[in-house]
Amino acid sequence: MTNLKKGTPIVTEKLTSENTKAKPTPKPKKKKRRRRGTKKYYFTQIHEDAIIKYASSADPLEREELYRSYIQPAFSEMVDKIVYTYKFTNLPNIDDLRNECKVWLTTILDKFDKEKGYKAFSYYSVITKNWFIHEVKKNKTRRRREFLIDDISAAVEEKYITTDNNFLDDLEKKEFWQALSQEISSWQSVQMKPTEEKVYKAVKILLENPDDIEIFNKKAIYLYLRELTGLNTKQVVNNLNKLRAKYRTFKSEWDKGNVKHIVKEKKDHKEANNDQEDKQPEALSHEVTS
DSSP states (O other): OOOOOTTOOOOOOOOOHHHHSOOOOOOOOOOOOOOOOOOOOSSOHHHHHHHHHHHHOOOHHHHHHHIIIIIHHHHHHHHHHHHHHTTGGGSTTHHHHHHHHHHHHHTTGGGOOGGGSOOHHHHHHHHHHHHHHHHHHHHHHHHHHOOOGGGHHHHHHHHHSOOOOHHHHHHHHHHHHHHHHHHHHHGGGSOOOHHHHHHHHHHHHHHTSHHHHTTSOHHHHHHHHHHHHOOOHHHHHHHHHHHHHHHHHHHHHHHHTOOHHHHHHHHHHHHHHHHHHHHHHHHHHHHHHO
């Protein structure tokens, strides 16, 4: 204990009712949950019906009303989304190309036929992508032809004095795609589930123009397959994995030189050449004797 000197006043704190009361704990603030907004689709069944009605109508006034009210806004949004989704924004004069594509779509509205089983959105989105792919190819060709005057000598030297043999590489690439196309066609004989068959047919469409695949990135190819099949990403990936397993087997056999398609094709070609060579001496001897 501490010693207190005499005369030192002792101060005592008076306990009051306010001090004895415990301070109330603040209530946690309730987090306001945001309402999930409904996703607005720019191409719905209404626009689908408008295109079908436009194609079957012969009344110019009715067609003009359908186009202004439904078709034109949907086409405009579709073209803009395709340009940004597939990175066509790198094209020069992309704003002019977008407007040109929108005008071009109006000229082929009569070509849509619902009896073929395609949805209008799938049909027009595919041909819109193909239209921009064609523009990409034209731009690449133009860039290859255009070069500075100072670079002419270097370009000529590179073209004519190079020691690289591109002929064999191009020939091997061509044979590979031919063999792969035959291999994929043979998969059709195997019974498939409906979703797997949709992905299979979409892949065949994609491989009809293998040069276009180099333009797309991986995300763009998945989007392209989704639009062709009408399936979600998970369904596309699951069924695509089954096709990948078959492709790996084919690629392994190709690397080993065991692919029968090319071997048979080369053998038939060689036999045809031998038969032609055998016929030439016979024809010559026949001319001499006659």
